[in-house]
Amino acid sequence: MAKVKTRIGPNLLRISTTHGDTETDITKTELQTQLDHKRLDKQRVQLEIKEIEADIEMLNI
Secondary structure, eight states: OEEEEEEEETTEEEEEETTSSOEEEEEHHHHHHHHHHHHHHHHHHHHHHHHHHHHHHHHTO
């Protein structure tokens, strides 16, 4: 998990890990893109779980 440490410029952020051992500079756009991808991955996994649950329910009939 990362957290924003400082704002370097109008569109540039310095983020660090929660332990503070690694720092990275990233633009707001890049950060938003990464968050969007993680959100899509999470939705995809949730859909797969629902499909598996439906398959299990069908097998239990």
